[in-house]
Structure formats: C-alpha cells, structure tokens
Amino acid sequence: MNRLTSLLGAAVASLALFASAASAQQITGAGATFPNPIYQKWGEAAQKANGIQLNYQSVGSGAGLTQARNRTVDFGASDAPMAAAQLEEHKLLQFPTVMGSLVAIVNIPGVADNQLKMTGELLAEIYLGKITKWNDPKLVEMNRGVALPNLAIAPVYRADGSGTTFVWVSYLSAVSPEWKSTVGVGTSVKWPSGTGARGNEGVAGTVRNTRGAIGYVENAYAIQNKLVSTQLRNKAGNFVSPSHETFLAAADNADWSVPNFAANLVDQPGAKSWPIVSPTFILLPKDPKDATRAVNVMKFFDWAFTNGTKLAEELEYIPLPKAVQDAVRASWKTQIKGPDGRPVM
C-alpha cells in the first residue's frame, strides 16, 4: 500500500511538472491542410529560436473556422477568406501567411512534364463533362506537335471538403461563366463528372493509376512526387509553366489593398503570371481573453515572416511580399485589444 501510494504520488507530481512545462509559451491553432507542412516546420524552428511551442491541427478550414469562432484555439487557419460580415460578427482578424499555387496534373501516355498546353476554359469544359476524349478537336488544335491518343478523359477531384478545391473552382469560375452559374465556388461543390479522391495524395495516386486522368494538386505535391503537370494560358494570353518565377510574377501583380487582406490572386494580369495562386489565412480573435497567448501567436508569425522565408521556399510555398508583411504587423498593433481595451502589442 505504501509503495502504491508513493508511486501514485510520483506520477501525479510528474504530470503536474509536464503540465506546467507545456503551458509555458504554447499556442494552439487548427484549420487548413494546405499550409500544414510549413506551419509544422515553422513550429519546430520557432521552438528552438524563441521557445514558442506551436500545436497545429490540420483538421480542415471549416473546422478551423468553427474552433476560432468558439475560441477553443488561439488561432484558426483557412484557405478561403472569410466574408467581411462574418469577420465582424465573430470579431476575428484575418491576415495571410504564405501563398501557394495549384497545378493541373495529367496521365497521358507519351506526354511529358509541362508539355501539354491547357486553358482555363478547356479545364472547365473537361470538369463539366463536355470534353470527354483527349483527342477532342479543341485540345488537338491547341497542342499541335503532341500526339494526343483516343483515350477517355477521367477528371479527378478532391472528395473531401478542401481549400485546394476552393482555389481551383474559384479559378474555373473566373474563366468560365458556365461553371460559375452551374457549379459555383465552395470548399466542396457538386462535381458534374469524374471521380473523387481523398487528399492531395489521393488525387495524385488516382491520376497516376488511371490512364487518361487529369487532376489538380498543390504545386509542392507535384514537385515532390514528380508528377506530370501542364502549361496554362494566363490572362495575358501566354502559355506559362509552373515555376517559382511565374508564381512570383502573379504574387507581385496582386492588389493587397482590399479589406481584410482578402486578395484574389487567381487569374492575375502580367505576361508571366501563373493563373492559380492563392494566399492562406489566419484568423485571430480581436478580443483575446488571454493576452499573453495572443502576443505569443503574433510573435510566432512575426518570427515566421522574418526568418521563415527560406523554409517556406524549400517547401515550394511563396512568401508574402515585404510590404504586405509590414501591413499585417501594423494591423496586429491596432486591431488586437486585450480585456482592458488597450492594444496588446
């Protein structure tokens, strides 16, 4: 009995120790899956640099939104920007952290990486089920010099609700009025044709296994898994390949002066711009109950803006322009107010 009691006491004491160690400088976040790799990397690096421990759960933008609204986490993350009215209602500050790009991947025998030329309108028609064969006259005309076989097109989409889908259908809606009116934009839509797969991995795997398949994944994924991507025609009429240069060109042309940093980088003008680039957002409560934790969140992202650029580029994300980072810092100072009504930072 004595030994049992002492063992129990030791267990409780060690738990208490762990609890106190964990609460020191820990911040919690939940939401989008798209930036999850870079947030985890930043979390590891920040812990070594300034001791802030990040606990980020990539449960999906919708769940992240819910948790941010209920204040069960210190910050939420969403690939799709929130409507201004909703941000007002739930007292959330929205700011971007990184940008990413989407590419279309194909599996056509004989077609090499970045060889196939596509346009947004044709992509919309493929996903609407109107173009069903790879040797359709419209595709052949655009790709003289590429032998397109008589193969059925198998469109693949994200079955789970996802910010990646949101960006993809935003692009399709921007370039195709028919897509906009029949299907629309959302993290999960009513796909007229094709088959779904779970996660980026699922889409890539399905495209790789099915001859004649076409899908969309984040660029990081396409590069790391050596998938066959396509060229796209941008707003200026040029066919561009997915590369750091074209992503930066799109990001530079963006208009960041819109309210709540909700810049729409899809289908940007510019000779070299890649058409499908999108920022990902953080939702921070404007009236945090615990000012210290809110300060830690802002310190973490401040560190990420200053020192995390190289990590982001290694993972094929696009860092925010410096002007935008400064604007974000300014908004922290003015918008986040503690319980006493004074700015926290």
Added chain:
Amino acid sequence: MSSSTASAVSDLAATRGSSASTGDRIFAGLCKGAGIFVLILLGAIIVELFIGGWPAFRTFGLSFVWGANWDPVAEEFGAIVPIYGTIITSILALLLAVPVAFGIAYFLTEISPMPLRRPVGTAVELLAAVPSIIYGMWGFFVIVPLMAQYIQPAVIDSAGELPLIGWLFAGPPFGTGIFTAALILAIMIIPFISATMRDVFQTVPPVFKESAYGLGCTRWEVMWNIVIPYTRKSVVGGIMLGLGRALGETLAVTFVIGNANRIATSLFGPGNTIASLVALEFGEAEAGSLKLSALLALGFILFVLSFIVLAVSRVLLRPRAGQ
C-alpha cells in the same frame, strides 16, 4: 443451551449478513448503473443525431431521403445517392462474401483434415483483427491499380460489349468504384460470417448426419438437406451480422469508392456511402450550417438502418429453446 447457541449463531450470521449485503448492494448498484448508463448513452446518441439533423429534415422534409441533389454551394442536400451507395455496396459485398464464407465453414467442419482445422480457422479469424484503415490503404495501393490496369479494362472490353448487360460494365477504368469497394468489404466481412456458420454447423446433432450418411447421402446432400435447414435461422443471423458491419464501414470504403455524388449505372462507376460522405465532408462543415445538419441527418439514417439490421440478426441468432 441449544436456543442460546442457536441465537448466537443467528446473531453471528446476522452481523456477517448485513456487512456482506452492504457490499453486495453497492456492487449490484454499480453494475445496474453501468447497464443503465449504456442505455442512456445509446438514447443520447439517437437524440443528438436527430436534433442535429432536424434543420435538414425540416428544410427538405421527407424528400431529403430521396433527393438526388447534393450541392453544398446551393445548399441543397438529398440523401438518396449515399443511401443507394451504402445499400448496393453492402449487398454486393454479401453476394461476394457469403459463398466464400460458406465454403470456408464447410471446409473447416467437413472436409479439412483435423491438423489443418485450427491453423486455417485462426487465419480466417485473424482477417477480422486487421484494422480497417489497413484494408483501406491496401485497397488503395494494391487493389485499385490492379483493377485499373488489368481487371477493369479486360472486363470493360469483353463484358462491356454484351448487348443486355453491357451497361453494367461501362465507363473509364478508374480502378476505384462501387465494385472495388464491395470487394474490400467482402474480404472484411468474411471472417464474421464464416465464424458464425462454422459454430452453428458444429451444433447439428451428429445423429442426423450419421443417419443421412447411413442412408447413402453424399456430403453435399447432407449439407444441403440436413445441416443448412437445421441451422438456417442462425446462418441468416450471421449474414445479417456481416451486413451490419458492411453498412457502417467507413475508411476502407472511403479510399476506394470514388466519392462521386451521382448514381452510376455501371458497377465500375464511382459512388458514395453514408459513412464515407460524412467522413470526408465533416471537417469542412461549419457549426450551425445546413450542411452539418444534413450530415447529422445522414448519420441518423445510417444509425436506424444498422440498428434494424443488427436487431434482426440478434433475434435470429438467439439460442434455440432447449439448447
């Protein structure tokens, strides 16, 4: 003298009885509480699902159950596609699994040599111990490419050209689809059905079988005319048990079913089941939205479906009177 001893004994018994009965009473109370807790939990789940799904039922009425339109952008939800997918994959899985399970049970009870019975029986039961996510991954990485590259193109080219049933095998060879999902489900429910069958086959009184053999019946005749009619109810109960498992299977199906909110006429076409639809879309459904309510309503429908199937199987698997 005897009365005082008797009273002393009865006093002793009384004191021991009261402390023993307090301990007994506490223990009995705890057990009763545990049982009642489980019932309350079950009731709470049903009520929560129904309350959560009420906005969807109220908005769409009963047409929610047979609506075919799942459009999150326009906020129109109809459940017929996942319900159809759930039922069709489960029934197909049963069609594939029952003959195999019957074969396994028959082999293990009648044909196999005695040394083989334990290893083979254990191996089949180990299939039930494999986690369903492993089935999903194995299905996605092994079965789906196999189907996409060899089986589906072969079947589509041959059976897909036949006049009357060709439409059953049409479409591009995605590899995923209703048939693949049914295949994986069949492998998952075989252990349950075969274990039940094996157990009930062994309860047939030997005198029946010996008499039949004595009259000159073959093995198959004994099985078909003696064993199966005797165990029919329990066999059906075992099948319903497998069906109940197949109805609720989530991850294994999500990976391989193709996730399309349309009813495909082809067996190789993509579809959706209730469990896989809820698993995929739950994360992105915001609290208080109509989509979340529709998903909870779907959960309620699945719960009712599984409950009915499992209740019927329990009734059929009751031990016979006098056993």
